[in-house]
Amino acid sequence: MSDEQGLFAFHDVVVERQGIRALNGFSARIEGLGVTGLSGPSGSGKSTLLRLCNRLEVPTSGQVLFRGDDVAGLDPLTLRRQVGMVFQKPTPFPGSVRDNLLAAAPDAGMDELEQALLRASLDGSWLDRDATTLSGGEAQRVCMARTLAMEPEVLLLDEPTSALDQAAVEIFEQAVSELVKAGLAAIWVSHDTVQLRRVADVVLRIDDGRYAGTDRIEHGSPAEEV
Ligand SMILES: Nc1ncnc2c1ncn2[C@@H]1O[C@H](COP(=O)(O)OP(=O)(O)OP(=O)(O)O)[C@@H](O)[C@H]1O
16 A cells, blocks of 8 residues: 555545535545544534445545545445445344355355454354344444455444443454454544544544544553543
């Protein structure tokens, strides 16, 4: 990746639906190392921005670049394998955990399925579990494993822990931290600024559909620990 291009670049992006602008001339760059948080008030355009990154959404005008290439010119299915997404509400498909992982990676062997589970803080013993009878936290980790089975380079996280209890939140945050240490880039949307200070290296702020600044987070400094 060229440092000049960054991971994602947004040039004057407008997303307008039924006359309402979800993004209103958003311009910024996401460098792509570690976790980039996206924060802003409810309705400010965070989810819309995230969904532009894997073409679940297309701009009304402006450009979204992934490693310097306009996503409008990229094959959406290829892009979605490179840029995987975990949603707020875990949505396992009916069937076993194995069925769920194979839906994402039909050619994956046992080793690859187990690796995907391990990277989501699960293990091979989960493969035969019914994916529809899992707790919220377990289902979210299965959904993350399903995304990881595609071996993405970037993980998009849209409020992934907002429906989880505290213990499940900690496990999920820890799993993402391990993935990022292993080289994955993550973009994490959260309305919870305390969580973003915990998990993110840099936080982009959005307000009313526009870029509103960047905060670099110092981890482990004395000021952070008071
Ligand atoms: N499918 C849709 N059709 C029409 N308008 C939409 C749609 N999805 C979102 N919007 C509107 O676009 C704007 C931005 O929404 P978006 O979900 O991106 O914001 P957000 O910052 O993620 O909000 P929240 O924190 O509440 O999830 C809001 O005004 C919202 O009502």
